[in-house]
Amino acid sequence: MTISGMSPLAAGGAGEMRDGAGEELLSTALEVHDLVKSFNGRRVVDGVSFDLHRGEIFGFLGPNGSGKTTTMRMALDIIRPDSGVVGLLGGTPTREALRRVGYLPEERGLLQQARVLDVLRYLGRLKGLDASIAEARVKEMLDRVGLVEHLNAKVQELSRGMSQLVQFAGALLHEPELIILDEPFSGLDPLNVVLMKDIIREEQRRGASIIFSTHIMSDVEEMCERVLLIDNGKVLVYGPLMELKRARGTSTVSITAEREPTSVPGVTALKVANGAYQYHLGPGAEPKAVLRSFIDADIDVQRFEVALPTLNEIFIEEVSRARNLI
Amino acid sequence: MRETLYEARIVFEEEFRRNIRRRAWQITTVIVPLALLIALVAIPAIRSITASDEEPKPIGYMDLSGEITEGQFPELAAFASLEAGIRALVDDDIEDFFVVPADFLKSGEIEWLTNRSGIFAGDDNRARFDRFLTVSVVAERLEPDVLNRVLSGSSFTRVRVADDGTASDEDTEINEFFVPFILAFLLMMSLFLNSLPLFQSVSEEKENRMMEVLLTSLSPMALLAGKVLALGISGLIQIAAWIAAIALLGPRIIEQIPNAGDLQFAPATFPVMVLFFIVGYFLFAVTLAGIGAATTSAREAGPIAAIVTMPAVIPVWLSRVILSDPDGGLARTLSFIPLTAPTTMIQRIGSGGVSTVEMLGSLAVTAAAAGVMLFISARIFRAGLLMYGQRMTLRAVWQAVRQAG
Numbered sequence: 001m002t003i004s005g006m007s008p009l010a011a012g013g014a015g016e017m018r019d020g021a022g023e024e025l026l027s028t029a030l031e032v033h034d035l036v037k038s039f040n041g042r043r044v045v046d047g048v049s050f051d052l053h054r055g056e057i058f059g060f061l062g063p064n065g066s067g068k069t070t071t072m073r074m075a076l077d078i079i080r081p082d083s084g085v086v087g088l089l090g091g092t093p094t095r096e097a098l099r100r101v102g103y104l105p106e107e108r109g110l111l112q113q114a115r116v117l118d119v120l121r122y123l124g125r126l127k128g129l130d131a132s133i134a135e136a137r138v139k140e141m142l143d144r145v146g147l148v149e150h151l152n153a154k155v156q157e158l159s160r161g162m163s164q165l166v167q168f169a170g171a172l173l174h175e176p177e178l179i180i181l182d183e184p185f186s187g188l189d190p191l192n193v194v195l196m197k198d199i200i201r202e203e204q205r206r207g208a209s210i211i212f213s214t215h216i217m218s219d220v221e222e223m224c225e226r227v228l229l230i231d232n233g234k235v236l237v238y239g240p241l242m243e244l245k246r247a248r249g250t251s252t253v254s255i256t257a258e259r260e261p262t263s264v265p266g267v268t269a270l271k272v273a274n275g276a277y278q279y280h281l282g283p284g285a286e287p288k289a290v291l292r293s294f295i296d297a298d299i300d301v302q303r304f305e306v307a308l309p310t311l312n313e314i315f316i317e318e319v320s321r322a323r324n325l326i
Numbered sequence: 327m328r329e330t331l332y333e334a335r336i337v338f339e340e341e342f343r344r345n346i347r348r349r350a351w352q353i354t355t356v357i358v359p360l361a362l363l364i365a366l367v368a369i370p371a372i373r374s375i376t377a378s379d380e381e382p383k384p385i386g387y388m389d390l391s392g393e394i395t396e397g398q399f400p401e402l403a404a405f406a407s408l409e410a411g412i413r414a415l416v417d418d419d420i421e422d423f424f425v426v427p428a429d430f431l432k433s434g435e436i437e438w439l440t441n442r443s444g445i446f447a448g449d450d451n452r453a454r455f456d457r458f459l460t461v462s463v464v465a466e467r468l469e470p471d472v473l474n475r476v477l478s479g480s481s482f483t484r485v486r487v488a489d490d491g492t493a494s495d496e497d498t499e500i501n502e503f504f505v506p507f508i509l510a511f512l513l514m515m516s517l518f519l520n521s522l523p524l525f526q527s528v529s530e531e532k533e534n535r536m537m538e539v540l541l542t543s544l545s546p547m548a549l550l551a552g553k554v555l556a557l558g559i560s561g562l563i564q565i566a567a568w569i570a571a572i573a574l575l576g577p578r579i580i581e582q583i584p585n586a587g588d589l590q591f592a593p594a595t596f597p598v599m600v601l602f603f604i605v606g607y608f609l610f611a612v613t614l615a616g617i618g619a620a621t622t623s624a625r626e627a628g629p630i631a632a633i634v635t636m637p638a639v640i641p642v643w644l645s646r647v648i649l650s651d652p653d654g655g656l657a658r659t660l661s662f663i664p665l666t667a668p669t670t671m672i673q674r675i676g677s678g679g680v681s682t683v684e685m686l687g688s689l690a691v692t693a694a695a696a697g698v699m700l701f702i703s704a705r706i707f708r709a710g711l712l713m714y715g716q717r718m719t720l721r722a723v724w725q726a727v728r729q730a731g
Contacts, residue, residue, distance in 0.1 A: 076542045095329060098542050109534020111527075114344060122340040126333065126543035170539075 337552020506676025520561030528618030606668030616703030
């Protein structure tokens with residue numbers, strides 16, 4: 001579905017930008033090259049580069065204060081980098097290009113005294129929608145997030161989670177080509193997290209490119225094909241998630257059995273979860289050696305699974321290494 | 327440019343709609359017309375309540391000096407003895423009883439006996455008796471015309487002589503003092519009532535990060551221009567409602583007050599007032615918007631905003647000095663300081679005699695200052711986003727402005 005109520009200014013400018021862009025640029029929704037930003041002499045973003053493909057959901061990871069929000073703000077031209085280049089939707093981050101972007105900032109806030117309808121219509125109009133189309137889209141999106149009955153409520157009457165969903169709806173009113181979400185799931189109850197994830201997937205099916213930051217690794221594993229991990233403003237890990245996992249090799253073996261042998265060669269750690277023994281393999285250890293130790297001890301094995309490292313493990317390992325903790 | 331105008335128009339429409347829906351704006355807009363309507367109804371009603379239908383009771387007196395002649399003041403009753411006078415006072419036959427001692431001509435002392443309480447009770451009777459004494463003492467010594475003039479006093483009409491020698495009648499005190507003062511007061515109120523919401527709106531959007539979302543859709547200049555225009559137009563509507571109410575109802579109210587003179591407005595005052603409102607509002611609005619953007623919260627920005635708005639109040643405080651000498655050094659100096667110019671000039675123009683060159687000069691200085699502040703505030707708008715959690719210092723603002731580049 002496309003919105004037919006875009007203002008001539010918004011619609012016309014967008015077309016010119018697409019026509020003039022090269023094929024390579026058209027394949028990326030966001031391209032960030034060697035971004036650097038310092039505040040008060042401290043480099044908070046230090047040579048970050050990545051690109052977001054058209055139509056993908058991309059995970060942007062990093063500990064608190066690692067430079068994620070600053071990078072997103074530079075991508076949106078809210079703040080200017082000291083050096084580096086941002087390519088947005090096939091061009092530079094002009095206001096015309098930014099009008100085709102939906103943004104949910106980390107620290108959410110709407111005009112507390114305003115009605116939900118008024119503030120969302122305002123946001124829609126700023127993104128180039130005609131007033132009547134913006135109102136229709138507000139109703140549609142509020143219905144989608146289950147808050148249409150709060151259309152005429154004042155923002156201050158909403159709970160924190162509701163307010164977050166309203167702002168999320170506001171970021172999607174104009175059916176943006178690129179959606180940038182800074183910690184979108186924080187503070188939401190599990191039902192609303194599922195709802196938000198469903199909507200994000202719908203947006204992807206519509207053709208939007210989505211980048212979101214989060215601390216919840218399972219969300220990234222569930223939704224993203226590619227990830228970027230930064231710490232202290234520097235890129236630690238970047239690429240397709242499965243490739244990153246495979247590159248780290250097999251690290252965990254999970255065996256479901258009634259008991260465990262007295263000794264298992266080559267493992268560094270053991271965890272029991274859901275009735276299964278999970279062995280973390282040390283350097284050079286083979287998964288089949290673990291299985292053999294069960295068989296040699298005459299223990300019946302109901303399930304044997306060789307697991308790739310989780311994103312959580314990769315996150316902890318990489319950040320710890322970057323901070324010289326391991 | 328076309329893009330900025332388009333964005334500013336959207337901001338204007340949404341901000342204007344939101345502002346005129348504010349209860350505070352609606353109340354302050356109707357409060358002046360409403361107060362005048364109440365005054366129009368209340369003044370005759372109060373006068374009719376306070377004016378008694380009963381015939382005034384006579385004033386009693388006893389003359390021991392022999393200087394008092396009788397007959398011209400029928401409300402007076404002479405008593406031969408103190409006891410008789412006090413008895414009449416107790417019986418409510420008279421309201422007050424005055425005893426004129428034998429040495430009155432030398433001492434001027436009068437004993438005033440009354441059974442009423444209240445510090446001002448009987449003041450009117452004392453004044454009547456005082457006048458009666460004057461007439462009694464001099465009546466037989468003066469010609470009737472002279473006596474009449476002595477009693478009536480003199481009436482002054484001030485005539486202003488212009489530099490070219492032409493003379494024109496000055497207005498009465500109400501038009502010389504109260505009209506300029508009231509107009510300056512209303513201008514100051516309107517400046518505050520419409521620039522403070524702008525400041526609060528910017529502060530709130532900064533504090534809750536709404537501005538971060540807005541600035542991904544429009545330029546800082548468009549956001550600032552749309553906000554300033556929206557609140558400025560709503561301010562103009564407000565001030566127009568006030569002026570219309572004063573022009574329509576003011577003269578009728580003044581008619582109800584005895585000896586108040588005629589309320590007259592120089593027609594030129596209104597367009598000049600509107601012009602000074604526009605530049606004055608613009609200056610305060612963009613300055614306060616810049617402060618709102620440069621600080622982390624409305625709470626932090628409040629005291630700074632109070633310091634900036636204080637100069638608009640100073641000319642209203644100094645009204646008596648300015649209106650006593652509208653062409654004096656103080657009045658002229660304040661006319662060319664941008665933050666004090668609007669409320670100073672409206673008083674000077676109301677009292678007449680300000681040259682067109684001086685008026686245009688004051689307008690130009692204020693408008694130029696507003697233009698400079700617009701530039702700085704637009705830079706601070708973007709820079710302010712970098713200043714979350716930082717206390718506002720001039721150095722921090724300067725650094726942020728440079729980083730925003």
